[in-house]
Amino acid sequence: xxxxxxxxxxxxxxxxxxxxxxxxxxxxxxxxxxxxxxxxxxxxxxxxxxxxxxxxxxxxxxxxxxxxxxxxxxxxxxxxxxxxxxxxxxxxxxxxxxxxxxx
Numbered sequence: 001x002x003x004x005x006x007x008x009x010x011x012x013x014x015x016x017x018x019x020x021x022x023x024x025x026x027x028x029x030x031x032x033x034x035x036x037x038x039x040x041x042x043x044x045x046x047x048x049x050x051x052x053x054x055x056x057x058x059x060x061x062x063x064x065x066x067x068x069x070x071x072x073x074x075x076x077x078x079x080x081x082x083x084x085x086x087x088x089x090x091x092x093x094x095x096x097x098x099x100x101x102x103x
Contacts, residue, residue, distance in 0.1 A: 027069055027073075028069070028073070030068070030069050030072060033066070033069060033072035033073060033076065034066060034072060036076055037066055037072060037075055037076060040076070040082075042082055042086060043056070046086060046089055046090075049093065051093035051094075051096050051097050052089050052090065052093045054093075054096070055089045055092045055093050055096070056089060059089075059092060061088065062085065062088070062089060065081070065084075065085045065088075
């Protein structure tokens with residue numbers, strides 16, 4: 001019981017130090033991250049296609065890929081996350097163009 005109490009105190013102290021750390025770099029603003037995403041080469045390439053641009057701007061699943069600062073930063077830095085979004089957008093664009101061409 002005493003050991004658990006010590007661990008809790010250490011965890012609280014560590015969290016306080018983490019939050020008050022003066023050397024910690026501030027997180028970039030969410031709007032700046034979204035602007036960087038929209039200026040990225042892969043995003044520009046996708047937005048050239050009308051169907052893909054429609055998906056990028058209107059699909060709630062795409063917006064979930066950069067719904068917060070963590071996700072937006074992840075989308076900027078991790079190629080696998082980018083490829084997942086690109087595959088999703090292309091697949092949805094094919095589905096839309098396939099259903100519209102059947103009419």
